[in-house]
Amino acid sequence: GAGVSQSPSNKVTEKGKDVELRCDPISGHTALYWYRQRLGQGLEFLIYFQGNSAPDKSGLPSDRFSAERTGESVSTLTIQRTQQEDSAVYLCASSRDRVRATEAFFGQGTRLTVV
Amino acid sequence: AQKITQTQPGMFVQEKEAVTLDCTYDTSDPSYGLFWYKQPSSGEMIFLIYQGSYDQQNATEGRYSLNFQKARKSANLVISASQLGDSAMYFCAMREEGSQGNLIFGKGTKLSVKP
Numbered sequence: 212g213a214g215v216s217q218s219p220s221n222k223v224t225e226k227g228k229d230v231e232l233r234c235d236p237i238s239g240h241t242a243l244y245w246y247r248q249r250l251g252q253g254l255e256f257l258i259y260f261q262g263n264s265a266p267d268k269s270g271l272p273s274d275r276f277s278a279e280r281t282g283e284s285v286s287t288l289t290i291q292r293t294q295q296e297d298s299a300v301y302l303c304a305s306s307r308d309r310v311r312a313t314e315a316f317f318g319q320g321t322r323l324t325v326v
Numbered sequence: 327a328q329k330i331t332q333t334q335p336g337m338f339v340q341e342k343e344a345v346t347l348d349c350t351y352d353t354s355d356p357s358y359g360l361f362w363y364k365q366p367s368s369g370e371m372i373f374l375i376y377q378g379s380y381d382q383q384n385a386t387e388g389r390y391s392l393n394f395q396k397a398r399k400s401a402n403l404v405i406s407a408s409q410l411g412d413s414a415m416y417f418c419a420m421r422e423e424g425s426q427g428n429l430i431f432g433k434g435t436k437l438s439v440k441p
Contacts, residue, residue, distance in 0.1 A: 253417065319370060
């Protein structure tokens with residue numbers, strides 16, 4: 212596709228259930244980022260994938276959060292045993308290169324509501 | 327320590343005037359990139375401007391310019407001739423080459439343009 216695609220766009224789940232959020236990056240983009248944005252807050256870094264390198268997981272808030280990415284394709288963010296505090300918009304972004312003048316393109320996000 | 331600091335939670339500017347949004351950063355990596363993104367109330371993240379650490383000149387993109395002061399580690403965004411459509415959240419971000427290219431965001435500044 213032309214842009215970063217995230218699904219679902221909205222997810223309502225019961226506390227304690229597991230959820231999977233999907234991100235389909237732009238073709239050819241080696242870098243992929245996951246962020247969490249709580250209502251009215253900034254972007255909180257979760258995890259970063261760069262090609263076949265080991266991911267930077269330093270932003271994952273707890274062991275209930277995990278993410279996978281196979282090569283340079285789709286990534287899945289999984290939240291186990293969801294809590295109400297997990298309610299937020301989860302944003303995914305991809306970029307073509309590690310550092311140089313390549314902007315990160317963002318998806319529209321998945322709005323997660325834990326009830 | 328915070329990598330990116332945006333000290334202005336909210337700013338007001340009169341339509342057609344210029345406004346400066348502050349951003350300071352912390353890094354010991356000689357190679358890094360600085361980015362500004364706009365997030366309107368609709369939620370999408372819109373790339374505005376990029377500055378590389380080795381760029382000799384300040385970046386400009388239309389009404390946006392980046393006042394890059396490397397010694398002071400500041401990368402302020404200047405918006406000239408503000409328009410009502412500029413009302414949004416603005417985020418400063420940085421990528422360091424040494425950190426595998428992870429993209430870290432500041433907490434953002436909410437800009438409101440008054441008619």
